[in-house]
Amino acid sequence: MEKQSPEVVGWYRFRRNTGLQTSLREQVLHQRLVRRLGQGYGNFFLLALFRGCTSSNDATHSMEHVFLRSTDPAFKYYSAVPLRIVNLGEPGHSDYHMYPGSAASIHQGAFCEVLNSLPPE
Template structure:
């Protein structure tokens, strides 16, 4: 039995949650990435072979849209709208997501029907690995605490009525320390799509690094902007501290 996991980077997951928080209502979109499978063969002291198959669903980018943007109220896909939304990214779609406010993380009948038709349209090469990600946002009674919950699902039967949760692994910059050989890349980045692919494709044979120069320029601009924000925050913190001292002084004068 193969082990299936979903891999996404921390910045991309933060971007996805940020999109949900800023949306006025429910939101949908597509998950772009690739599927990688590998088999690890280990030999024990008894010369017994143990093969372990792992399938990793890498999510490298997202395409967000509003409700009913690529299908009608009967959940029939509109081919023209779907093509205009995905453009040349149809082969990179590994799943889709749905964000709902104050709702359970259970698939509805509409989502099951829509998922089935999306699999037949876009997920022919993925089979039951085509993902359905559900997100929901909740607030406490006094609206002081906002929480965001999510689950990644894949269908387990041909009728698309039963779904199983797929564990999510968030890739950060740091890697745990160990001495084992890394047999496969653990990053969520893909060399075939995304910004990393654009940087690689920009490297010409004559040795010019146009895209790399753009990245350095962008880094310098972001660094300058960060310093401006840092100075602004520092000044506001000093003002807040001064106001707090004034309030404390006024309270002491009133107590006298």
């Protein structure tokens, strides 16, 4: 993970029908990941929380999300990071850049080690 640390910007958690506040487990995991990457990441390492919701008749599915960053050294308080979504269908947008590579695997490497060090829920 040390070699790829300049490419790592954060991690995410998907939930169903729960709030978008960090749990104690997520706070501890976030803190350990930042320590593993190095202290320079602190406020810049993001945690993204996603949740799926359905309407009462299950006809409509929606996705809510929040991107958070830690605002204190103890990783107990988080503030939302504003997200700007670019409509790629409109001409003239140079904001979109494709980067080669694939997503990191959660079944190997430092992320797996940190996750396995936590007690089960």
